[in-house]
Amino acid sequence: xxxxxxxxxxxxxxxxxxxxxxxxxxxxxxxxxxxxxxxxxxxxxxxxxxxxxxxxxxxxxxxxxxxxxxxxxxxxxxxxxxxxxxxxxxxxxxxxxx
Amino acid sequence: xxxxxxxxxxxxxxxxxxxxxxxxxxxxxxxxxxxxxxxxxxxxxxxxxxxxxxxxxxxxxxxxxxxxxxxxxxxxxxxxxxxxxxxxxxxxxxxxxxxxxxxxxxxxxxxxxxxxxxxxxxxxxxxxxxxxxxxxxxxxxxxxxxxxxxxxxxxxxxxxxxxxxxxxxxxxxxxxxxxxxxxxxxxxxxxx
Numbered sequence: 437x438x439x440x441x442x443x444x445x446x447x448x449x450x451x452x453x454x455x456x457x458x459x460x461x462x463x464x465x466x467x468x469x470x471x472x473x474x475x476x477x478x479x480x481x482x483x484x485x486x487x488x489x490x491x492x493x494x495x496x497x498x499x500x501x502x503x504x505x506x507x508x509x510x511x512x513x514x515x516x517x518x519x520x521x522x523x524x525x526x527x528x529x530x531x532x533x534x
Numbered sequence: 535x536x537x538x539x540x541x542x543x544x545x546x547x548x549x550x551x552x553x554x555x556x557x558x559x560x561x562x563x564x565x566x567x568x569x570x571x572x573x574x575x576x577x578x579x580x581x582x583x584x585x586x587x588x589x590x591x592x593x594x595x596x597x598x599x600x601x602x603x604x605x606x607x608x609x610x611x612x613x614x615x616x617x618x619x620x621x622x623x624x625x626x627x628x629x630x631x632x633x634x635x636x637x638x639x640x641x642x643x644x645x646x647x648x649x650x651x652x653x654x655x656x657x658x659x660x661x662x663x664x665x666x667x668x669x670x671x672x673x674x675x676x677x678x679x680x681x682x683x684x685x686x687x688x689x690x691x692x693x694x695x696x697x698x699x700x701x702x703x704x705x706x707x708x709x710x711x712x713x714x715x716x717x718x719x720x721x722x723x724x725x726x
Binding site: 437439442443445446448449450452454455478481482483485486487489491494495498503504505507508509511512514515516518519520521522523525526529530532533 | 536538539572573575576577579580581583588611613659660666667670671680684685691694697701704
């Protein structure tokens with residue numbers, strides 16, 4: 437499988453029914469769309485400056501989501517979204533270059 | 535590690551696996567591997583497949599060059615775990631002084647012009663992804679092919695994911711000796 441197919445498979449995995457959290461929440465986070473607190477604060481911090489994420493931000497999401505597994509899905513959705521945003525930007529720039 | 539269940543494993547099998555590999559390694563299993571084992575049915579399998587293809591699949595970039603690219607993305611994203619982990623793998627096949635010079639500043643490091651231009655693309659992709667056009671043009675002028683750029687961009691994409699969860703979950707930082715042991719294992723086993 438080529439890189440684009442592998443990127444598409446990863447995007448599909450975020451939205452798949454294998455998660456315990458709502459798929460619409462995961463896809464919104466991955467797309468960088470605003471979501472309810474405390475998810476939005478953590479997702480923005482992961483996207484913009486992941487090294488500044490705090491214990492309190494992760495704990496707030498863990499409490500709201502109800503389990504470590506649910507919080508893990510929120511974290512991973514934000515991370516995957518940031519990576520795919522960069523892949524898409526690269527593809528767009530190279531396509532435009534001809 | 536900020537999520538306790540990820541650190542200890544989410545099944546009896548995975549907890550046993552963490553213990554066995556730690557014993558074989560002679561060190562605490564790094565948190566990156568614990569994440570790879572956790573809730574694998576979610577994004578783990580897809581991310582592992584792309585990471586394996588980017589880091590160990592066919593490419594004109596060598597494995598040490600791709601590990602250097604991963605370490606560079608980690609530096610730009612201020613991820614000490616991934617800088618340490620991927621620098622340790624890169625130096626198994628690349629001069630340590632060159633690797634460290636690159637991590638200090640790829641613009642002045644003694645590396646080839648195509649690699650330098652490609653690293654500039656990856657830096658922009660990481661920090662300002664909407665401003666890539668000029669760097670891509672400069673890399674192309676330096677002789678970097680479309681396929682080389684695509685392969686490097688795949689490395690940068692997966693490490694813009696991995697560095698973020700390493701930071702967000704607050705991965706424990708191994709000692710230099712532990713990074714070295716894990717690097718030998720990662721060179722041999724890959725990422726899938």
